[in-house]
Amino acid sequence: MTQISVVIPVFNEEESLPELTHWISRVMNERGFSYEVILINDGSTDRSWEVIQNLSAQNIQLKGLNFTRNFGKSAALDAGFRRAQGDVVITMDADLQDSPDEIPGLYEMVSGNGLDVVSGWKKERHDPWSKTIPSKFFNGVTRWISGIQLHDFNCGLKAYRNKVVKNIHIYGEMHRYIPLLAKWNGFGKIGEKVVQHQPRKYGYSKFGLERFLNGFLDLITVSFVHRYKKKPMHFFGLLGTLSFLTGFVITAWLIFEKIYGLSKGLKVREIVDQPLFFLALVALIIGVQLFVTGFIAELMTSNQSKEIEYKIDEEVNFDF
Ligand code: UDP
Ligand code: MG
Numbered sequence: 001m002t003q004i005s006v007v008i009p010v011f012n013e014e015e016s017l018p019e020l021t022h023w024i025s026r027v028m029n030e031r032g033f034s035y036e037v038i039l040i041n042d043g044s045t046d047r048s049w050e051v052i053q054n055l056s057a058q059n060i061q062l063k064g065l066n067f068t069r070n071f072g073k074s075a076a077l078d079a080g081f082r083r084a085q086g087d088v089v090i091t092m093d094a095d096l097q098d099s100p101d102e103i104p105g106l107y108e109m110v111s112g113n114g115l116d117v118v119s120g121w122k123k124e125r126h127d128p129w130s131k132t133i134p135s136k137f138f139n140g141v142t143r144w145i146s147g148i149q150l151h152d153f154n155c156g157l158k159a160y161r162n163k164v165v166k167n168i169h170i171y172g173e174m175h176r177y178i179p180l181l182a183k184w185n186g187f188g189k190i191g192e193k194v195v196q197h198q199p200r201k202y203g204y205s206k207f208g209l210e211r212f213l214n215g216f217l218d219l220i221t222v223s224f225v226h227r228y229k230k231k232p233m234h235f236f237g238l239l240g241t242l243s244f245l246t247g248f249v250i251t252a253w254l255i256f257e258k259i260y261g262l263s264k265g266l267k268v269r270e271i272v273d274q275p276l277f278f279l280a281l282v283a284l285i286i287g288v289q290l291f292v293t294g295f296i297a298e299l300m301t302s303n304q305s306k307e308i309e310y311k312i313d314e315e316v317n318f319d320f
Contacts, residue, residue, distance in 0.1 A: 004028070004035040004107055005086030005162075009076035010052070011042045013094040015202035017051045021062055024100045028061075031104050038063045038080045039094070043070030049314075056316045063317040071310040073206075074175040079310060081165035083318065087111060089165045093156035095203060097126075099196045106159035109191055116164050116187035117179055119150050120157035120195035127199075134212045141216070145223055146180045150192055153179060154215075157195050161187070173214055177222045184226050232301060236294030244287025250280035 006024055010017070021037060028035045039056075041049045041064065049066050056062040065079055077091060088110045092098040102120065109118045125132050135154065142153050154176045168181045179190055228235045254271050261268035271277050 001034065002036055002086040003033050003088065003111075004103065005080075005084035005089045006035065006037045006103070007077060007080030007084060007089060007091045008037065008039050008094050009042055009073045009080070009091075010039050010044060010048050010094045011070065011073070011076075011206055012044045012046045012048060013203055014044070014046045014048045014051050016094055016096045017048065017055060020094060020096055020100070021055050021059070024103070025059060025061070027100045027103055033104075033107070036061050036063055036084075036086060038065065038083055040065045040076040040080050041067060042072065042076040043067050053316060060317055064315065065312050066314040067310055068313050072173065074170045074173055075310040077175055077178075078170045079312065081168075081170075084162065084165060087162055088159055089162055090159045091156060096201045097198050098157040099198065102157060102193070102195045105193060106157070109193060110159045110161055113191070114189065115191040116161050116189045117182045118159040118191045118193055119152065119179055120155040121150070121152040121192050122155055122197035123151070123194045125197050127197075130209065134209075138212060138215055142177075142180075142219060145219060146183065148179050148183055148190055150179060150190070152192075153177065155195070163187070172221075173218050174222065176215055176218065180222060180226075229301060232297030233294040236290045236297060240287045240290030240294060242287075243283050243290060247280045247283030247285075247287055250276055250283070254280065 008020070017039070021039075024035075024037055039052045039062065041052055049064070052062070052064040052066075056064050063083070065083070067076065067079070080091075081089065088107050090103055090106055092100070098120070106118050106120075109115050135152075139151060139153055143149060158178065160178075160182070164182050164185075164187045167185050167187070168178065170178060170181065174181065182188075183190060224235075254274065254277060258268055258271055
């Protein structure tokens with residue numbers, strides 16, 4: 001039995017890896033935990049994979065996966081989650097910004113207190129304000145949309161019950177929304193732990209300011225897909241019906257006006273000379289299009305494939 005799996009995505013972090021893995025092993029040994037550390041090399045262009053191979057040759061508890069190219073942090077976490085054998089799975093960044101000293105506390109909250117997810121909260125952050133201020137806003141919106149009261153959704157340091165990570169699939173840049181995915185999949189016992197945060201010691205940050213725009217687009221996608229994945233017609237059909245009805249009512253009115261006017265011998269405009277006619281036309285066409293979109297979406301979701309997007313070419317220390 002393995003108590004803890006530590007899952008670490010790695011993208012150009014060659015300098016940090018020796019210090020990080022030694023620190024983790026020290027914490028684990030001091031506390032007598034049985035553990036594994038899964039390092040996923042996400043297409044680094046530096047010597048990260050070589051370093052991982054060397055380190056894992058010295059310590060059987062260190063396991064490595066090497067992606068064929070850079071697939072992103074979410075894909076790396078997903079690959080680690082698929083392999084993780086520990087009762088509690090802890091994710092952390094490779095850059096030494098997260099402290100391995102937090103591992104025992106996180107483990108206790110999941111294993112002892114029975115929580116499904118525990119998210120770190122970098123209450124005192126060592127990042128530039130250009131990152132911390134948008135981050136506050138981002139967290140506020142995510143709290144509001146998800147109803148999950150976390151302060152720091154994007155914190156790399158998190159702990160999960162093994163069942164949780166086996167039951168969610170993350171891709172794209174969904175790593176920011178794992179607590180939402182967990183909750184929507186029925187793992188709603190979510191806690192928070194204030195964690196230490198260090199300035200980046202080596203290397204550079206891999207996410208620039210575009211993270212905030214991407215983050216919001218992903219939030220919209222995640223919540224939309226979650227709500228309508230199984231019933232896209234409820235979304236498109238509603239809009240389509242509203243649009244079509246608007247067009248229908250206007251058309252009916254125009255025809256009525258015309259017939260009524262003629263019957264009274266009044267002088268009435270040609271229907272096609274009225275702006276309302278064009279509005280009706282557009283509303284009718286858009287309405288039909290929304291319906292067709294809904295049908296196509298239904299067809300697509302009825303034979304969805306769950307293809308895994310990343311490819312792994314090498315592994316070390318996995319015995320399955
Ligand atoms: N990372 C990754 N693939 C990527 C980008 C980042 O595996 O394409 C890893 C990176 O090596 C680090 C973690 O994700 O372990 C967080 O990245 P970073 O520290 O650059 O993000 P920040 O702390 O600036 O949010
Ligand atoms: Mg970092």
